[in-house]
Amino acid sequence: MTAHAVTLASVRGIDDASVHASVDWLLRVVGAEHNMWTRTGSFLHLIKARLDVSHEGWPWREGNATWIEPTAHTLVALKKIASHYRGPEVEKRVRDGEQLVLSRRCTDGGWNYGTPNMLYFDLPSYPETTALALLGLDGVNDPGVSQGLDVARKFHAETKSSLGKAWLQIALRCHGKDVPTPAEGAFISHDLMLASLELLGHPKGNYKLFQVGGRA
Numbered sequence: 001m002t003a004h005a006v007t008l009a010s011v012r013g014i015d016d017a018s019v020h021a022s023v024d025w026l027l028r029v030v031g032a033e034h035n036m037w038t039r040t041g042s043f044l045h046l047i048k049a050r051l052d053v054s055h056e057g058w059p060w061r062e063g064n065a066t067w068i069e070p071t072a073h074t075l076v077a078l079k080k081i082a083s084h085y086r087g088p089e090v091e092k093r094v095r096d097g098e099q100l101v102l103s104r105r106c107t108d109g110g111w112n113y114g115t116p117n118m119l120y121f122d123l124p125s126y127p128e129t130t131a132l133a134l135l136g137l138d139g140v141n142d143p144g145v146s147q148g149l150d151v152a153r154k155f156h157a158e159t160k161s162s163l164g165k166a167w168l169q170i171a172l173r174c175h176g177k178d179v180p181t182p183a184e185g186a187f188i189s190h191d192l193m194l195a196s197l198e199l200l201g202h203p204k205g206n207y208k209l210f211q212v213g214g215r216a
Helices: 002-011 017-028 036-043 068-084 089-103 127-136 143-158 162-174 192-200
Strands: none
Touching: 002 017, 002 068, 017 068, 017 089, 068 089, 068 127, 089 127, 127 143, 127 162, 143 162, 162 192
16 A cells, blocks of 8 residues: 555655655565575475565554565565665665566466465466566566566456456556557446546556656
8 A cells, every 4th residue: 555655656646755655664574484594494495385585675553574466566666666765775676676577477478466376286376466466667678578478468358357347457558568458438437446446547547657758
């Protein structure tokens, strides 16, 4: 929620002490698995998952493990506020967070909630988390992003999830990819959050708010 508040402040052109305090808090928070014991266990192959724990990332709540969704939302927030924030720490955390997202990509090319492999079995990716990962990777030039976009287009054509499709539309458009225009009179959800995302992802919607430097 703090990341969303920082993104909203950036979109509205607000740059005050409270926003800087929120950014400071985001910079202090790291995933719980980024500690000496977990990194040592990973190095010694004691963790039964293909998981790079050398990067920090962000958890849902302070003290918890890193996941793709909060990391992606925080990356969007920090990229949008970076030009108004002095010091190298924002840039450092953004680059490290991007590397974490890339390292958590599933073997099928997309992303799930953050664990691509468990007990040495590859796990599949999902539409919504693939879309969010791609938003967090806006501006990154890496083959993993290109492969992820291919998966996102496939998900967009096939998924039955309205929430997944809405995030996929936003992510694909932010990366400059064509998305089929919704049919005239297409159903809009009665759920306020879902309807807002669907409208943001519309060809005439404000999906650029999620892009680096995007303004209304």
